[in-house]
Amino acid sequence: MIFDTHAHYDDEAFDEDREELLTSLYNHGIEAVTNVGASMETSRHTLELAEKYPYIYGAIGVHPNETGELNEEDLAWLKEHSSHKKIVAIGEIGLDYYWDEPDHETQKKWFIRQLSLAREVKLPVIIHSRDAAKDTLDIMRSEGGKDIGGVIHCFSYGKEIAREYLNMGYYLGIGGVLTFKNAKKLKEVVEYMPMEQLVLETDCPYLAPAPNRGKRNSSINLPYVVQEISAIKGIPEETVIDITNQNAKRLYRLKEQL
Incomplete structure (x- = not known):
């Protein structure tokens, strides 16, 4: 069954x-979901969802544009x-230079602080990085991101940046x-x-796959992503689902589930 590693059902x-x-969700082949906080308010809502539904896990943290x-x-x-x-994680945290607010130094400050928090509490991180490839990677290196572990959410850069994070052990x-x-690079x-x-x-x-692009997305749409990965990798869809x-x-250290 499918594990949706990043959703905002709040x-x-x-x-x-x-x-x-x-x-x-279960009847649609979705075993579990991680709901991800992007602000203090949504982190609180995430906690409530995780407590209510046994198959929903949570991540708490503050998105760069909310810092x-x-x-x-x-x-x-x-x-x-x-x-x-x-x-199961601290996130989503990182840098987003697509918008001008808040300023880059404020984003960097709280990115570093939340990375330190993740290290302290021994949880992986969910990294958001948009139009900020170099600064994100520089901070991840300087702050020992390799030792923290986690996932680069909605990965949007090319193979060279991918290689750096893969070598650090990130998903x-x-x-x-x-x-x-138009997703040739991805x-x-x-x-x-x-x-x-690779995680789904x-x-x-946001970001509903074709043929539902532009509509409200949900975990039920993930089979379309599975199909695309299956075609690119030349492996059965069932294999994609099992491996991811x-x-x-492993990413969220849910050892009791393995």
Whole structure:
């Protein structure tokens, strides 16, 4: 069965049918989901979802574009709740230079602080990096990211950057973008990388795969991503599902599930 390693089911896009959708996932071949915090508020909502649904795990952390309001009290809350049995990662954290707010130095400061937190509480990280390839990699190197472990969420760079993270032992999160006709660079990365470091993700409600591009995304769409990986790698879809499921459990250190 499929493990969706990155979703945002607390998003308002699911307000009308969240319960119905989440309870239907197993019947659609979805074994587990990691809901990912992107702010203090969504981290709290993630905790609530993880407590309510046995097949939902959680990550807590603050997305780079939300770090302008972050403070030491918030960091203390993240540290306290990172010990919750259903919290499996610190994230999503990183750098996003697509938007101008907050400034780059603020983003870097809180990226480093949250990396340090992950190291302290011994959890992997979920890295968000957009239009910030060099700075993200520089910080990951200087802050000992190799020793922390984790996943590069919604990987969007080329083979050279992929190689750096793969050599650090990181997983690459692959989702709906892979099915887009203009995703040549990402298809090359998937062809190049080992299956043992690939995990499936939706980033739902965003980035729905073709043929549902532009619509609300959910874990139910992941078979389209599986089909694309199967075609690129020349391996059966069942193999893609099995390998990525085990990869997700290793990534999030869910040893009792293995």
